[in-house]
Amino acid sequence: MAHKKSRRHSAEFREAAAREVVDRSRPVDDVARDCGVTGQTIRNWVREFRAGHDTTGPELSGDERARLKELERRVRELEEENRFLGKSVAFFAKKHQ
Secondary structure: OOOOOOOOOOHHHHHHHHHHHHOOOOOHHHHHHHHOOOHHHHHHHHHHHHHHOOOOOOOOOHHHHHHHHHHHHHHHHHHHHHHHHHHHHHHHHHHOO
């Protein structure tokens, strides 16, 4: 069984990667791929970054919170539709072979 050698990344490198996720809203897996580490490593770095920085931003009003919940619901709905359409395309492509 091969044993991976652990690499140590500088604090600046870890913070820069975490900022890509937190500040620029990049997907964890994309940042992980770019940095050559696992997604779990990036999630750990983001957790450490958030613990040391105030990333909460301003409080949301009731209307803003309701709008945010609606947008999050809509995103989930669209993601579900995309998964369904992807499966449908695969099904029909396989059927026509």
